[in-house]
Amino acid sequence: MAPRPTFSLDPSLIKDKIVKVRRKEVMLDHHVAELYGVPTLEVNRAVKNNPEKFLKGYVIKLNINDLSDLRWKNSTANATKRRTPPKAFTEKGLYMLATILKSKQATQATL
Numbered sequence: 001m002a003p004r005p006t007f008s009l010d011p012s013l014i015k016d017k018i019v020k021v022r023r024k025e026v027m028l029d030h031h032v033a034e035l036y037g038v039p040t041l042e043v044n045r046a047v048k049n050n051p052e053k054f055l056k057g058y059v060i061k062l063n064i065n066d067l068s069d070l071r072w073k074n075s076t077a078n079a080t081k082r083r084t085p086p087k088a089f090t091e092k093g094l095y096m097l098a099t100i101l102k103s104k105q106a107t108q109a110t111l
Contacts, residue, residue, distance in 0.1 A: 019088075021070070022060060026093075027088065036106035036109060037106065038106070042101065046100045047097070050100055055092075057092070058096055061085065
C-alpha cells in the first residue's frame with residue numbers, strides 16, 4: 001500500500017498570519033480559510049450555522065476600530081475592502097472550526 005500524502009505546514013507561515021486584536025492573538029477568517037484549504041465563505045458559513053459550538057471568546061467580530069488598527073499591516077490590507085468585517089479566530093475557535101469543516105487540510109493543520 002502506498003503511503004498517504006501528508007499536508008506539510010511551515011510553522012513560520014502560520015506565525016506571520018497571527019495578529020493581535022483586543023489583546024488576543026487571533027487569525028483572520030481569510031487566513032484561516034487559506035490555512036484550512038477552503039473558501040472564506042465556507043469558514044464564515046460554518047460559524048453562522050453552528051453558533052452553539054463557538055462559545056464566547058472563540059470568534060471575535062471585528063469592528064471599524066479593529067480594522068483601522070490592523071489596516072497598516074500588510075496581511076490585512078484587503079480586509080477593509082470587504083462588505084462585512086472579517087472574523088478573528090482564537091486558538092479554541094480554530095480548533096472548533098477544524099472539527100466542523102470537512103477538509104483534510106484543516107484536520108492536519110490542527111495536529
